[in-house]
Amino acid sequence: MSSTINRRDLDFLLYEVLNVEELCERELWSDHDRTSFDAVLDLADQIAEEKFLPLAAQLDEHEPEFDGEKVHILPGVKEAHEAYIEAGFMAAHVSNEDGGMQLPLTVSHAAQAIFSSANISALAYLGLTKSAANMLDVWGSDQLKQKYLPHMRSGRFYGTMCLSEPHAGSNLADIRTRAEPQEDGSYRLYGTKMWISGGEQDISENIVHMVLAKVPGAPAGVKGISLFLVPKYRLDENGNSAERNGVNLVGLNHKMGYRGTTNTLLNFGEKEPCVGYLMGKENEGLKCMFHMMNESRISVGMGAVTLGYAGYMHSLQYAKERPQGRLPGEKDPNSPQVNIIKHADVKRMLLQQKAYVEGGLYLALFCDKLVDDIRTGDAAQQKDLAIFMDLLTPIVKAWPSDYCLKANELAIQVLGGAGYTRDYPVERLYRDNRLNPIHEGTNGIQGMDLLGRKVRMNDGYGYQLLVRYLNETIAEAKNTEPLNEYAQSLEHALQALSATTEHLTSAASEDIKLATANSTVYLNAFGHVVVAWQWLKQALAANRGLAAAQGDDQDFYRGKLAACRYFYRYELPQIHTQLALLDQLDDTCLNMPEASF
Amino acid sequence: MSSTINRRDLDFLLYEVLNVEELCERELWSDHDRTSFDAVLDLADQIAEEKFLPLAAQLDEHEPEFDGEKVHILPGVKEAHEAYIEAGFMAAHVSNEDGGMQLPLTVSHAAQAIFSSANISALAYLGLTKSAANMLDVWGSDQLKQKYLPHMRSGRFYGTMCLSEPHAGSNLADIRTRAEPQEDGSYRLYGTKMWISGGEQDISENIVHMVLAKVPGAPAGVKGISLFLVPKYRLDENGNSAERNGVNLVGLNHKMGYRGTTNTLLNFGEKEPCVGYLMGKENEGLKCMFHMMNESRISVGMGAVTLGYAGYMHSLQYAKERPQGRLPGEKDPNSPQVNIIKHADVKRMLLQQKAYVEGGLYLALFCDKLVDDIRTGDAAQQKDLAIFMDLLTPIVKAWPSDYCLKANELAIQVLGGAGYTRDYPVERLYRDNRLNPIHEGTNGIQGMDLLGRKVRMNDGYGYQLLVRYLNETIAEAKNTEPLNEYAQSLEHALQALSATTEHLTSAASEDIKLATANSTVYLNAFGHVVVAWQWLKQALAANRGLAAAQGDDQDFYRGKLAACRYFYRYELPQIHTQLALLDQLDDTCLNMPEASF
Numbered sequence A, B: 001m002s003s004t005i006n007r008r009d010l011d012f013l014l015y016e017v018l019n020v021e022e023l024c025e026r027e028l029w030s031d032h033d034r035t036s037f038d039a040v041l042d043l044a045d046q047i048a049e050e051k052f053l054p055l056a057a058q059l060d061e062h063e064p065e066f067d068g069e070k071v072h073i074l075p076g077v078k079e080a081h082e083a084y085i086e087a088g089f090m091a092a093h094v095s096n097e098d099g100g101m102q103l104p105l106t107v108s109h110a111a112q113a114i115f116s117s118a119n120i121s122a123l124a125y126l127g128l129t130k131s132a133a134n135m136l137d138v139w140g141s142d143q144l145k146q147k148y149l150p151h152m153r154s155g156r157f158y159g160t161m162c163l164s165e166p167h168a169g170s171n172l173a174d175i176r177t178r179a180e181p182q183e184d185g186s187y188r189l190y191g192t193k194m195w196i197s198g199g200e201q202d203i204s205e206n207i208v209h210m211v212l213a214k215v216p217g218a219p220a221g222v223k224g225i226s227l228f229l230v231p232k233y234r235l236d237e238n239g240n241s242a243e244r245n246g247v248n249l250v251g252l253n254h255k256m257g258y259r260g261t262t263n264t265l266l267n268f269g270e271k272e273p274c275v276g277y278l279m280g281k282e283n284e285g286l287k288c289m290f291h292m293m294n295e296s297r298i299s300v301g302m303g304a305v306t307l308g309y310a311g312y313m314h315s316l317q318y319a320k321e322r323p324q325g326r327l328p329g330e331k332d333p334n335s336p337q338v339n340i341i342k343h344a345d346v347k348r349m350l351l352q353q354k355a356y357v358e359g360g361l362y363l364a365l366f367c368d369k370l371v372d373d374i375r376t377g378d379a380a381q382q383k384d385l386a387i388f389m390d391l392l393t394p395i396v397k398a399w400p401s402d403y404c405l406k407a408n409e410l411a412i413q414v415l416g417g418a419g420y421t422r423d424y425p426v427e428r429l430y431r432d433n434r435l436n437p438i439h440e441g442t443n444g445i446q447g448m449d450l451l452g453r454k455v456r457m458n459d460g461y462g463y464q465l466l467v468r469y470l471n472e473t474i475a476e477a478k479n480t481e482p483l484n485e486y487a488q489s490l491e492h493a494l495q496a497l498s499a500t501t502e503h504l505t506s507a508a509s510e511d512i513k514l515a516t517a518n519s520t521v522y523l524n525a526f527g528h529v530v531v532a533w534q535w536l537k538q539a540l541a542a543n544r545g546l547a548a549a550q551g552d553d554q555d556f557y558r559g560k561l562a563a564c565r566y567f568y569r570y571e572l573p574q575i576h577t578q579l580a581l582l583d584q585l586d587d588t589c590l591n592m593p594e595a596s597f
Helices: A007-017 A020-025 A034-061 A075-086 A105-139 A142-153 A285-321 A344-376 A379-420 A426-433 A443-454 A457-478 A481-510 A519-547 A552-571 A574-583 B007-017 B020-025 B034-061 B075-086 B105-139 B142-153 B285-321 B344-376 B379-420 B426-433 B443-454 B457-478 B481-510 B519-547 B552-571 B574-583
Strands: A157-162 A178-181 A187-197 A206-213 A226-231 A233-235 A241-244 A247-252 A263-268 A275-279 B157-162 B178-181 B187-197 B206-213 B226-231 B233-235 B241-244 B247-252 B263-268 B275-279
Touching: A007 A020, A007 A034, A007 A105, A007 A344, A007 A519, A007 A552, A020 A034, A020 A105, A020 A344, A034 A075, A034 A105, A034 A426, A075 A105, A105 A142, A105 A157, A105 A206, A105 A226, A105 A275, A105 A285, A105 A344, A142 A157, A142 A206, A142 A226, A157 A187, A187 A206, A187 A226, A206 A275, A206 A285, A226 A233, A226 A285, A285 A344, A285 A379, A285 A426, A344 A379, A344 A519, A344 A552, A344 B443, A344 B519, A379 A426, A379 A443, A379 A457, A379 A519, A443 A457, A443 A481, A443 A519, A443 B344, A457 A481, A457 A519, A481 A519, A481 A552, A481 A574, A519 A552, A519 A574, A519 B344, A574 B574, B007 B020, B007 B034, B007 B105, B007 B344, B007 B519, B007 B552, B020 B034, B020 B105, B020 B344, B034 B075, B034 B105, B034 B426, B075 B105, B105 B142, B105 B157, B105 B206, B105 B226, B105 B275, B105 B285, B105 B344, B142 B157, B142 B206, B142 B226, B157 B187, B187 B206, B187 B226, B206 B275, B206 B285, B226 B233, B226 B285, B285 B344, B285 B379, B285 B426, B344 B379, B344 B519, B344 B552, B379 B426, B379 B443, B379 B457, B379 B519, B443 B457, B443 B481, B443 B519, B457 B481, B457 B519, B481 B519, B481 B552, B481 B574, B519 B552, B519 B574
Parallel strands: A157 A206, B157 B206
Antiparallel strands: A178 A187, A187 A263, A187 A275, A206 A226, A226 A275, A233 A241, A247 A263, B178 B187, B187 B263, B187 B275, B206 B226, B226 B275, B233 B241, B247 B263
8 A cells, every 4th residue: 555645546546547548649748648748757756755755854864953054954855866867758749859858747747646645844945946946937938948958857956936035924015135237237134034945955967946036126026026036056157056146045934844944034145146037027027926926826735635635645554554443332352452544533533534635635636637728728728728827826725724624633643742843744744734725825825816816817717617617527427326415515605606706706896905805715615616516526436337347446446536535524514604604794703802812 | 990809890790790898798808898998909900010020021032041950940930929928829718717808709810810921830839839738728738738828828848749751641541550558657759740830949948749649449430639748848846848859850841831830751669769648538639639620720721811811902902002004085195104903803803802801701700609609609509600600610711711711812913013022922822722632621521521421411401501590691681771682582592502511411311422522512602691691790790880980980881882892793603503513413513533633
């Protein structure tokens, strides 16, 4: 039994639900087929198990240290990275021409999920490097790309994202880092950046920071933000890392979890000159960032899924092996203890986890597939799909980071006292996952994004698409006898969500504060409707699969149907209470006076 | 602003809601009055702030270590303990005659809450010692009491509870530790105990273990359990610690949180003889334990409250001081940032915490007061109150450990990235609190206890009492205009809970497995009804107070009314979905096949 992602599940989602093989019919991916996809996933499984997983507990126990001069990270991390890079995962999504595997995002992200589930904090450096490289690829000048991109794709240089500042964590409008233009076309940067993951390490030869800053005379707020590439070492004429650039580590943050990834406070231009290079145009830095944001938020959601998933797999294994207690009604104290998986309440905790993590995995992969379809799919649908992806972005970030974190909490509970010790990974997985509702826009901000912007954008067209897609699935499920019950529940839920959405969007034009006061409640209800829809899609596929299945496959499909049933019986009904609260425009929280806390 | 328990709140609960001053009219506590109670709480505040609080982060960072010979604990712990003991808190509840303060449990437990909020893992040794001493007081022979009790009350000896074994965590029926009677009336013990908090330390001169074991020929299961007092050092003729007894530390468990309290695996009689002394009668050990169980479970609930409470106070302070972002509708990027407490979603996270932790604090103190009333109150009511206390026991253990843990999660979220670092206490408070849903009977076991036993005991008389008490409050609130809305909601909730309870108890006689399959859901719904009732009681007192209040007091009472409103608008309605699920006797979890996970 795997302790990362269950491959049977991953295969089901990729091939039976999402039908990723259809991507191979498109020109960009025509060299691929299921065999090549499987080979990539097999390789990910192997390297994750051999290099990433065994390091995870150790890396948590021995977090990176800064001795005032240098940061020291467990040597095994570099070794794991080398295996990952050597196998080509750094450039899994990059074109063959540029030395990559030219994989669809859905498949490269599925492989990434396997690594993440094994050891997210060792992996993070590589994910950040990919994002920074992708940003360079899109927005960098030819010269910058030529100098830096190949080294980032090859893992010789790593990358970071430098957005937050000590006084402006979530709110980029207020950043103060300055970038002063120089005669040679470069800039000098001055400022401090906070919460920078991978901001310093002793693994890569150089670090390429993507830094948001303001040029002199820039407009106030987000309209005056520019993006700069700032290397740790400037390159010499031969493109090698040479002189130290003025980026200095002030200190490391010591975190609850995710400890293997350094998190840093960086100074720019405090002691030595800090040279940066403009990416895109001045004052358009946020546009550059936003270009990456959908994928970043899918990544955070996927990260949350993988940690929840790992907890589920561990607690399932434990429950199957640990004897304790007897079933209700068993009076004979001499009867043998049963394995705890036999207890109804343990089953509930496992099934709840299964519903969350397998639902979350599908949600993230579904969004990846959307990105692939937006890029290469039916031209007539691309615009619709892009709008739909925008709508789903806050959901794919927030839902897994709330509910797969909850799954981690349940995994601890299944193990009981053992789960509370550091001898088992479940408490670490919780600690690692606790970051995900916070970074890349807190879930509170996702709620505001969804209700304050996304459902209202394009005159609500994104929401109309949601209704259309859900109704297609509902119609199909209504004709599929065992799923009819869920189709009706989903139809009812969707109608209620639509009524509330209309009510709130109309209220928003009168009083935006009141209308959005409970946006987190809206986010939760909306997310549950989306995931219920997707569980129905999984159930439809499982129902098809079950017809011809035998042995283990039968068990597998029945498990999917049971998890869907769990979601419709235990989870989805909760939204009606939430929607009723929203319909009342409840102002209890909004109007709570500060002095009364 | 206090960073432990808000004294204004504690005073409100003790004097305005619970009216603890009435206890001073009873003979046992007639030497006390509000002045003496206040002095005790002031002293607790002072010692907690000076000695316990400053040590908390350090103790978490430097957990006790076992060098193979000895356990080393930060010296500050002993110092804090000395201040606590010197001030008389070890014997706060003990009679004057025996050198104690002779305080009601409600007041001594309120003082304990202050210490617990400051540093629960330093405090735990003392709480365990009290419990062990109380057990000795009730069940020990005169000779045992004479030899051990004074030293435990004075803090010279500490105590532990040794119940669980490696193969039997939650299930005492299966313990294997043997106790063989000797000619001198003592016993020799052989076995291994797991999860023993405070099982070894370098603070006290001696450790008195309360150990469950089985004598030869004892009946199988819980009916064959006996209780023994087993000292770490046997006492010489003068009552001083002398020869080492055969209790040996195998190792320390390394936990997610609560790190300052050693958690041990102990061997009995493996190398040297391990002498134990019978407490109570053979095969009646569980009765001895159960005698303490109500108070132990209140203590776990109270511990959970205090950690949630500390997180609330920290996140409130942070939200008042941290500027970030602007309110919806503010378009001017040059306008100053607002403190985050102005954001509706941050208010929601604070109000939710407030509702949980202040609701939980009242719940725990209410149960303490019940214990006091059972001991000294109106003789005609004592039996009823004892039955009611039995019914509430799973609630007071489980509800705070679920919801005040949730409060800790919200506190982290309020602080955002800062909350995820170890520079702030909120992540530690979560980690400390994560134990509480697990120990002293997992919350899953509490659910089985409630639905499988407590609501059905005495032909449902406990539940009938609940209905009676709630209806009294409902009637009062119906006549109190601003609270009428809540009275109606509670009435509706109670009717629904009663219908479900009747349905489930009747189903239980036919199929106990099916009827109790969702007992955790029942536990949650039941707990929310109880806490809603208690919030209404708080609101009634606040409403009375508000009539004559001015200044800060007005703000305080309005805060109570707002928290009550929050609970009735956001929390209580959730139970109806849960009860509907229970009414259907849903078997999704119960019948999930093991192979389908």
